[in-house]
Amino acid sequence: MADKNEKDLDRDLVGDGIHSIQKVIQPHKAYSRPVIKYILIGVSVLFLAVMLGIPLIVVAVNALSDGWAAYKEAVLDEYTVKALLLTLLATVSAVAVNTVFGVFAAYLLSKFYFKGRQILATLIDIPFSISPVIAGLVFILTFGNIGWMGDFLKAHDIKIVFAVPGVILATIFVTFPFVFRELFPVLNAQGKDEEEAAALMGAGGFTIFRRITFPHIRWALLYGVILCTARAMGEFGAVSVISGHLRGKTNTLPLHVEILYNEFNTTAAFAVSSILVILAVLILIARNIVEWKRK
């Protein structure tokens, strides 16, 4: 903190998440009365234990309640593996598309001024405020048989609803603001001067991006990608509506968990859940490494 330079402080003012958190961690002395501190710690720990700790233990205990053999069987089950592969496919697609889109959009909105700039920024945030179930329904009404594009898609033999493309589309929709949201404040705080300076020296657009802009957004981009990955893997609502729950075809892991649970196959449901939990923990670790590097 002591050796923070001006630029970091600028970023704090802009509300760059990580740097603002650091500020909160170091409160003024007058506010750090020990009693208040311990009460707050107690409340936080209790809350986390009830909301997070106990449920995680329940997942682990239930998953292993019928022993290792049953756990392995549930995890290596044909449909589970297919669901895992589809989840990974949807996640990778969403991350790839949204990274490209997020970089373009953040660059556009932070470096150029035009009418409707604010409206565009707001539109990008829509998936944050809209219920994923509604997003799924919207896609059915657009691409389904009775939908606006239904006839066109049928004529060209393209299947989106109740098929893998629909699952991917829904995942992309739900996760598209993440990369943009991470990059935008960072690019905005950077200003245009460095890019203008490079352009005046004769650097082309790609050179400017590669040598000036990219080093600046590197960690924010990775952070956005990680958040996007986490959200994409856990997506349930929109995918649930559009997938049609076709086992081995359009089922993602979260959907597969629901199906197993509804069939009273509790052990298997929790075993499959544990895959998602493990993936989440891996992402959490990656996230913390990036956060630490970014400082």
Place this chain on the structure above:
Amino acid sequence: MYVEMRHITKTFDGFQASRDVSFGIEKGFLAALLGPSGSGKTTILRMIAGLDRPDEGDILIDGTRVNDLPGSKRGIGFVFQNYALFRYMTVADNIAFGLEVQKKSKSEIKSRVDELLELIAMKDLGKRYPHQLSGGQRQRVAFARALAPDPQLLLLDEPFAAIDAKVRRELRTWLREMIERVGVTSIFVTHDQEEAMEVADLVILTNQGRIEQIGSPREICLQPQTDFVRDFIDAKRFEALMDIV
């Protein structure tokens, strides 16, 4: 005239930043664009650099109309107000950037960078990053970076604004000497009349997008041509200076 502005007008979203601006600067001169904030001086500098386009009028550099030429082809160096150093590159890489873009040979780049580091007396600091430098050092790097491709015209936007008052005077003298030594025609923007009077050969006084007066510091002080100039310039302050000049 090396740089010439002919009847330039420029409007930003209904705000008229330049109204029929015309002036010329001869080769080898150090000119100051002086005026209160919002008087349109930075806009003039940015238009000469090609960062903004005039709505009307012609910009000439060395006799050629450059309105449609990108900034990178105008033979200029630009020092930004906050220097705009590339923060993820070392001092040496900052200075080398313009030469690399021009695809100069490695040995040529290295010798030019060394030469410039010596010029700004930062020979041992080439491997530092901008955030490890003081304000004055940053300004010197920005200056060296702008000079690296050997521009015929150097443009500086409020070069001393980001520096604390104590070192400002010192840097002013330094910059003046450097520009003289390199012999490059230069234009700098400032809102500080003392700065303009002490450093420049020619002062261009702007107000509300118009040029109020052009002349040597002495002329501006002794023969103000408009009421604005008389009010704006605190002539008494410069009496001593005028005697020396």
